[in-house]
Amino acid sequence: MVMFKITRVETTPFEGQKPGTSGLRKKVKVFIQPHYLQNFVQATFNALGADRVKGATLVVSGDGRYYSKDAIQIITKMAAANGVRRVWIGQNGLLSTPAVSAVVRERVGADGSKATGAFILTASHNPGGPHEDFGIKYNMENGGPAPEGITNKIYENTTTIKDYLIAEGLPDVDISTTGVSSFEGPGGKFDVDVFDSTSDYLKLLKSIFDFPSIQKLLSSPNFSFCYDALHGVAGIHAKRIFVEELGANESSLVNCVPKEDFGGGHPDPNLTYAKELVARMGLSKTHSEPNPPEFGAAADGDGDRNMVLGKRFFVTPSDSVAIIAANAVEAILYFSGGLKGVARSMPTSAALDVVAKHLNLKFFEVPTGWKFFCNLMDAGMCSICGEESFGTGSDHIREKDGIWAVLAWLSILAYKNKDNLGGGNLVTVEDIVRQHWATYGRHYYTRYDYENVDAGAAKELMAHLVKLQSSLDEVNKIIKGIHSDVSSVVHADEFEYKDPVDGSVSKHQGIRYLFEDGSRLVFRLSGTGSEGATIRLYIEQYEKDSSKIGRDSQEALAPLVEVALKLSKMQEYTGRSAPTVIT
Ligand code: G6P
């Protein structure tokens, strides 16, 4: 058996190793500096403490972006030196973020072991490649992102770190072949287990959804399907699940071979970046598609996000979670006993609130960041949650889950069409959404992103908006001067959240302007970028009148958008006359 020694390497702190909304994300050129990754990993081990590290079983994998393979070898050697007992690696280092969560919660090793945590190597929807982003985050034993108590401690540790431990004499592991390799260190045995990336995740999904009924839908002559993984890791799971298990045609998969640089694209599933899917679905402004598929979906780089499209039809993520919640009990096996509750992030539209009210469900509004849902799910208070940022999921794991969302929609379609398969007219995605609006009202919704804005200017804009909140009279005077028919602001604040489970308080979670007619303007700074600042502006308007729910959303929201831009002095502060992305 190969023996290794433990070496203590001296180091000095790097500035700025503070985990954001979802881990530490930086340009690759930052990550590859000597000791940079090592410092962060050691700071994490130190924050977890010996109890959680000695003898631990750690999953180490990610979305396969550039630098992942090197990072896996470094982390494995550091884990061995820090007394970790086993490292589990998805074949080729590939596991989507939801698959990691599933593996942590469900997988049992050949020796009966269970995972105690995970390093996920991803910068999610940020571009990859030598000149783009890399990222790392730690997930806990429940399969969910580390809570702020831990991430703050990690950051503190990075500011004082003096040395890290690494195994010397431990060879690089072959991550392309499944199987267990054993090594011996001063503290005892150390195993590296390379396993099939999809099996455990698939097993879990099969226990949630009625696969035979989805298979029937996918093979029906009047149904067609398309899935775009944007060259991210979801592609490997998609091939196995949609093609091999559910019988979809291989040609329905687009960009499903993972690439280290995501083919040079921006692996974010929205109408701007998922260009190929958007064109295939007949939603491109420059290309006309004669016969788009009935259903299309896209994933982000690490497979936790999703965009759902119907034929020539976009489903907003806020509507998507509301529609899944409204249909879950009837259409999805896992929820047949009822829902424990539902939750959304603050900037997500109130479509879910209306469903919760109708169905008399517990409802929670949490700050942006999936970790806030995890506490609720751990406490058995919430079954389904979603975010405007193209994240949807449930308490089957503790991350959002892009493929789960697709299977949820396919289940709803299969349920609504159980008598229509084989021929005739289908109930389409668009029919389901329009029917939902007719029942619950429609939340017109749009998000404007101003990416890579000067950080100082972004802060000033936010400060200006907070200051304005002290006089609603002044705010309403400004608004009436822009559009006299826009409703009045009745409440304005910075969103603050007290976690009902652990009592922790999160402040400054976005600036809100709430209008008399239920409309909302929300301003937030993104917590996931790696360069400059990204300002997000969320605009929402509720329409109950069923004769007014069919409008074009940008047109319906135009007056509110104008109010938002003028109120915030967007162009003055940022120098931008238009957003980078509109969704
Ligand atoms: C990640 C988190 C999500 C969150 C999103 C917000 O994807 O997992 O829970 O909604 O970031 O990103 P932002 O850039 O708006 O901070």
Ligand code: ZN
């Ligand atoms: Zn992601």
